[in-house]
Amino acid sequence: MSNAPHPRSDSPTRRVTAAMVAAEAGVSTATVSLVVNGKTAGRVSAANEQRVREAIDRLGYVLDSVGSSLARGVSSTIILVAPDISNPFFAQLISGVRQVLATDYHLLLSVSDPGQRPSLTEVSRLFGQRPAGLILHAPDPEFLAGVPAHVPVVAVDAPDAPETVPAVNFDVSQGARLIAEHLHSRGHRTIAYLDAATGTATLRVRREAFMAAATSLGMTVLQHLPVATTIDIAAAGASFTAAWPQMHAAQASAVVCATDTQAYGVLQEARAAGLEVPRDLAVTGFDDLPFSASMNPGLTSINLAADAVGVQAATMLRNLLSDTSIEQRQLIWPSRLVVRGSSALD
Amino acid sequence: MSNAPHPRSDSPTRRVTAAMVAAEAGVSTATVSLVVNGKTAGRVSAANEQRVREAIDRLGYVLDSVGSSLARGVSSTIILVAPDISNPFFAQLISGVRQVLATDYHLLLSVSDPGQRPSLTEVSRLFGQRPAGLILHAPDPEFLAGVPAHVPVVAVDAPDAPETVPAVNFDVSQGARLIAEHLHSRGHRTIAYLDAATGTATLRVRREAFMAAATSLGMTVLQHLPVATTIDIAAAGASFTAAWPQMHAAQASAVVCATDTQAYGVLQEARAAGLEVPRDLAVTGFDDLPFSASMNPGLTSINLAADAVGVQAATMLRNLLSDTSIEQRQLIWPSRLVVRGSSALD
DNA sequence: CTGAAAGCGCTTACAG
DNA sequence: CTGAAAGCGCTTACAG
Numbered sequence: 001m002s003n004a005p006h007p008r009s010d011s012p013t014r015r016v017t018a019a020m021v022a023a024e025a026g027v028s029t030a031t032v033s034l035v036v037n038g039k040t041a042g043r044v045s046a047a048n049e050q051r052v053r054e055a056i057d058r059l060g061y062v063l064d065s066v067g068s069s070l071a072r073g074v075s076s077t078i079i080l081v082a083p084d085i086s087n088p089f090f091a092q093l094i095s096g097v098r099q100v101l102a103t104d105y106h107l108l109l110s111v112s113d114p115g116q117r118p119s120l121t122e123v124s125r126l127f128g129q130r131p132a133g134l135i136l137h138a139p140d141p142e143f144l145a146g147v148p149a150h151v152p153v154v155a156v157d158a159p160d161a162p163e164t165v166p167a168v169n170f171d172v173s174q175g176a177r178l179i180a181e182h183l184h185s186r187g188h189r190t191i192a193y194l195d196a197a198t199g200t201a202t203l204r205v206r207r208e209a210f211m212a213a214a215t216s217l218g219m220t221v222l223q224h225l226p227v228a229t230t231i232d233i234a235a236a237g238a239s240f241t242a243a244w245p246q247m248h249a250a251q252a253s254a255v256v257c258a259t260d261t262q263a264y265g266v267l268q269e270a271r272a273a274g275l276e277v278p279r280d281l282a283v284t285g286f287d288d289l290p291f292s293a294s295m296n297p298g299l300t301s302i303n304l305a306a307d308a309v310g311v312q313a314a315t316m317l318r319n320l321l322s323d324t325s326i327e328q329r330q331l332i333w334p335s336r337l338v339v340r341g342s343s344a345l346d
Numbered sequence: 347m348s349n350a351p352h353p354r355s356d357s358p359t360r361r362v363t364a365a366m367v368a369a370e371a372g373v374s375t376a377t378v379s380l381v382v383n384g385k386t387a388g389r390v391s392a393a394n395e396q397r398v399r400e401a402i403d404r405l406g407y408v409l410d411s412v413g414s415s416l417a418r419g420v421s422s423t424i425i426l427v428a429p430d431i432s433n434p435f436f437a438q439l440i441s442g443v444r445q446v447l448a449t450d451y452h453l454l455l456s457v458s459d460p461g462q463r464p465s466l467t468e469v470s471r472l473f474g475q476r477p478a479g480l481i482l483h484a485p486d487p488e489f490l491a492g493v494p495a496h497v498p499v500v501a502v503d504a505p506d507a508p509e510t511v512p513a514v515n516f517d518v519s520q521g522a523r524l525i526a527e528h529l530h531s532r533g534h535r536t537i538a539y540l541d542a543a544t545g546t547a548t549l550r551v552r553r554e555a556f557m558a559a560a561t562s563l564g565m566t567v568l569q570h571l572p573v574a575t576t577i578d579i580a581a582a583g584a585s586f587t588a589a590w591p592q593m594h595a596a597q598a599s600a601v602v603c604a605t606d607t608q609a610y611g612v613l614q615e616a617r618a619a620g621l622e623v624p625r626d627l628a629v630t631g632f633d634d635l636p637f638s639a640s641m642n643p644g645l646t647s648i649n650l651a652a653d654a655v656g657v658q659a660a661t662m663l664r665n666l667l668s669d670t671s672i673e674q675r676q677l678i679w680p681s682r683l684v685v686r687g688s689s690a691l692d
Numbered sequence: 693c694t695g696a697a698a699g700c701g702c703t704t705a706c707a708g
Numbered sequence: 709c710t711g712a713a714a715g716c717g718c719t720t721a722c723a724g
Contacts, residue, residue, distance in 0.1 A: 017701060028711040033703055045709060065474035066421065067701030069412045070716045077475075079454075085440065091432030094457060106471050108425075109455040111440060125452050128411035129423075233640055264640035271642060294579055294610040296617060296642035363717060374695045379719055391693060413717025416700045 016061045025055035032056075036063050065106075075130045078105045078317065081118070082137040083200075085111050087231075087261075088289050089306050090137070093156065096310020097135060100318060105132060118143065127151065133317045138200050152320040154313045160201035161330075166320065168313045168331045172202055172286075175302035175335030176209035179256055179284050182300070182337060184217045186344065188254045188282060191221050192247050194236060194266065195228035196258040203258050206286060210256060222250055229262060237265030244273060253282060254343070260285035260292050263299050267342065282343040288336075297341025309333050362407045371401035378402075382409050411452075421476045424451045424663065427464070428483040429546070431457050433577075433607075434635050435652050436483070439502065442656020443481060446664060451478060464489065473497065479663045484546050498666040500659045506547035507676075512666065514659045514677045518548050518632075521648035521681030522555035525602055525630050528646070528683060530563045532690065534600045534628060537567050538593050540582060540612065541574035542604040549604050552632060556602060568596055575608060583611030590619060599628060600689070606631035606638050609645055613688065628689040643687025655679050 018032045025032070027048055034044050035052040044052075055061070069075035078101055082090055094109070101107055110126060112118045118126075123146055133152040136143065144165060147153050155167040183191060191214060196203045214221050226243030229235040240255065247255075255270075257263035263285035267277060275281050277297055285292060288303035312331055364378045371378070373394055380390050381398040390398075401407070415421035424447055428436055440455070447453055456472060458464045464472075469492055472480075479498040482489065490511060493499050501513040529537060537560060542549045560567050572589030575581040586601065593601075601616075603609035609631035613623060621627050623643055631638060634649035658677055 015701090018703095019701080029702075030704080030711060031709090037703085043709065048709080062470045063474055064476070064701055065471065066412060066415045066476050067716090068474075068703075070416050070718090071701075071703040073703095073716065075412065084437075085431060085455075086434055086437030088432055088434055091430075094431065098457075102468075106468075106475070107456075109431075109457065110453075111444075111455065122448075122452075124408045125411065128409055128414075129452070130410070130412050233636055264637060267642070268640045290579055291610060291637045291640075294614045295640065296613070361717090364719095365717080375718075376695060376720080377693090383719085389693065394693080410717055413700090414719075416702090417717075417719040419700065419719095 015064070016059045017064070018061070021052065021055045021059055021061045024059060025051040027052060069130055073130070074132050076105050077129060077131050078107050078133045078135065079126060079129070079131045080107060080109045080135045080137070081126070081139065081143075082109060082111050084231075085109065087287075088291070089287055089304065092306035093137065093310040093313075096307035096312075097314040098310075100311055100314035104318075133321055135313055135317060138202060140199075152317060154317045154320070156309060156313045157202050159205045163330065166316050166329045168309050168316065168333065170202070170304045170309065171332050171335050172206050172302070172304075173209035175286060175304075175337070176206050177213040178335065178337040179286070179300075179302065180210055180213035180217055180219070182339065182343065183254050183256070183282065183284070184214075184219060186282070189219050190250060190252045191219055192225055192243065192252045192255045193221055194226050194239065194255055194257045194262050196231050196262060197228040198231060206258055222247060222252055225250070225252075226255070228258075231259050231261050233261055233265040233268070235265065236262035237269035240266045241269045241273065244270075254284070255281060256284050258286055260287045260289045260299060260301055263301070263342075264291070264295065267295055267299065278341065278343050278345060284343050288338050292338075293340065295340075295342065300340045300343035301338050303336040303338050305333055305336075361410070362405045363410070364407070367398065367401045367405055367407045370405060371397040373398060415476055419476070420478055422451050423475060423477050424453050424479045424481065425472060425475070425477045426453060426455045426481045426483070427472070427485065427489075428455060428457050429464075430577075431455065433633075434637070435633055435650065438652035439483065439656040439659075442653035442658075443660040444656075446657055446660035450664075479667055481659055481663060484548060486545075498663060500663045500666070502655060502659045503548050505551045509676065512662050512675045514655050514662065514679065516548070516650045516655065517678050517681050518552050518648070518650075519555035521632060521650070521683070522552050523559040524681065524683040525632070525646075525648065526556055526559035526563060526565070528685065528689065529600050529602070529628065529630070530560075530565060532628065535565055536596060536598045537565055538571055538589065538598045538601045539567055540572050540585065540601055540603045540608050542577050542608060543574040544577060552604055568593060568598055571596070571598075572601070574604075577605050577607050579607055579611040579614070581611065582608035583615035586612045587615045587619065590616075600624075600630070601627060602630050604632055606633045606635045606645060606647055609647070609688075610637070610641065613641055613645065624687065624689050624691060630689050634684050638684075639686065641686075641688065646686045646689035647684050649682040649684050651679055651682075 018029045021032045022029045032052055034040055035049050040049050136155045138157045155161045155165050158167050159169050161167045195207050226239040229239045255266050263283055266283050270277055270281055277283055285299045285301040288301040292299040292301050364375045368375045368378045378398055380386055381395050386395050482501045484503045485501055501507045501511050504513050505515050507513045541553050572585040575585045601612050609629055612629050616623055616627055623629055631645045631647040634647040638645040638647050
């Protein structure tokens with residue numbers, strides 16, 4: 001920050017423009033622009049480039065991206081649209097995206113309130129920003145359809161995205177099967193499924209894949225017992241508490257939860273009800289949040305490689321932006337079962 | 347989305363501009379601009395306003411915020427700068443900010459990698475966006491000093507912010523005292539403090555306030571035992587494990603952690619070491635993350651009203667933006683002790 | 693109440 | 709290799 005003073009209390013120094021740099025260096029603004037954008041090869045003499053760089057340093061010039069975006073017709077901002085950043089798993093995704101895109105683009109997040117989808121005005125304003133590209137986490141089909149044709153887009157965690165949309169998904173079907181097989185191998189035959197009531201595609205796939213796998217293994221899955229809840233610890237716990245008597249009567253020996261967050265609530269309330277996990281009741285989650293290993297007992301879950309997927313999605317988008325033809329339009333990342341104490345006696 | 351089709355596969359329809367709307371409505375672009383910005387009072391006839399609105403609907407016009415920002419000299423984007431969004435507590439803060447600002451401004455998040463501070467280039471690009479204002483979560487002094495004088499700023503969770511900077515802080519000193527008093531009242535006399543090694547001001551304040559309170563209550567706090575760690579479950583657990591023999595020898599009966607995240611690691615490793623919490627060792631956290639109630643035993647912690655603080659900060663910024671003089675430049679929000687099983691026998 | 697015009701800061705053919 | 713100039717889409721005094 002040494003040579004670019006930003007006097008917070010001094011007189012409101014005027015913004016330094018390319019024109020001022022040009023005057024200082026004795027060149028045109030066209031030349032300044034070429035230097036700033038690294039397009040000097042064969043277009044700017046070494047001497048002039050040097051002069052411009054010195055002038056930039058002297059004046060503390062910073063490219064105005066608003067002017068730049070208007071002239072180029074597109075900004076260098078990539079917007080990551082997420083329905084819910086309270087999911088800690090999302091931080092990992094971002095970290096992966098940053099690794100690939102942070103150098104050349106400005107990464108911004110646009111979030112809606114948890115569980116809610118972005119409104120029409122929010123979407124319009126989004127495109128009014130002229131983003132260079134979009135990474136959409138778990139977009140609903142309407143949002144996807146509303147993206148203007150000329151904006152490069154990559155979807156993440158969107159198993160229902162049309163094949164024409166580049167996407168990187170987690171293999172949650174496989175994860176759901178792994179859970180079913182794991183519980184079956186531990187002798188469970190009657191099981192409850194706590195679904196998440198957000199309508200996201202990944203959650204539908206998780207449920208359907210689990211049902212299919214459990215059924216084909218000859219297990220019984222209780223219907224709507226417990227009742228689906230939002231992805232919230234307290235709501236999930238309450239739903240479990242309400243359903244437990246019936247589950248118990250039906251001789252259910254395990255609760256499979258659509259998300260780790262919900263499983264935390266079930267663990268908590270099962271304990272409050274005096275149940276011993278996993279002896280009296282096995283519990284499993286999905287997502288393998290960083291906190292799941294710290295539960296007591298640890299929560300058996302499905303690990304999703306969020307950072308790897310972030311890297312993949314960002315790489316795909318970068319290729320799209322540089323017109324590199326991408327080989328595969330949709331990638332799928334394997335899931336991994338992590339067995340912990342909540343489903344396995346030591 | 348009905349009357350504003352975004353043909354994803356059709357021919358690349360040209361962006362609809364204010365000039366096209368003006369032509370369609372038979373008025374000037376100046377009039378279109380006034381209507382779009384709701385500045386019609388006494389400046390646009392009802393008839394013309396009506397015509398313009400119809401033309402906008404017919405053509406599916408959306409204000410281009412890049413052009414608008416350039417003309418006005420400032421965008422309608424408010425950027426929330428956060429060092430680490432993996433902190434779930436951050437989602438609550440955002441929710442509060444959104445409640446106040448989402449209608450009139452576009453809220454975007456700029457994140458750096460966990461624990462790292464934003465680089466100079468990132469900061470420059472930030473201001474190249476011409477944000478209407480900034481909300482800074484736990485900014486370091488250098489960043490704060492680098493904010494151009496004309497950009498309205500509100501800091502959050504920045505107990506070291508100069509008095510000239512509007513800020514909303516949590517009373518973490520009070521929280522630290524509450525922890526000390528609670529443990530003292532439970533009979534603890536020798537205590538370990540697991541600090542967080544990120545250099546954020548709030549963490550320094552937590553530690554200093556705790557040390558002062560504990561000392562004045564006549565308690566002994568072991569020095570650098572365990573060794574400070576990043577805000578990471580595994581790192582904290584490992585640090586605890588390494589320090590436990592010495593802590594035990596020193597007859598420490600409690601570990602006070604700078605953050606809940608670290609406390610999770612301690613709980614986990616204490617359990618692995620065969621310790622019973624809280625009988626053999628009490629553990630406390632700080633932040634009261636949503637997961638802390640789900641630990642077993644539940645984690646005693648300090649609850650910070652993140653959403654309330656988000657609302658406050660956003661309100662302050664909105665007042666700053668509308669030239670309303672704000673009464674108080676710095677607000678402080680009380681902390682609340684939440685006692686759970688990790689420090690209290692049933 | 694209305695519109696022509698200047699201007700925001702930059703980029704990019706274009707002519708030299 | 710270089711610069712004058714047009715243009716990106718909008719807003720805002722200004723003159724009427």
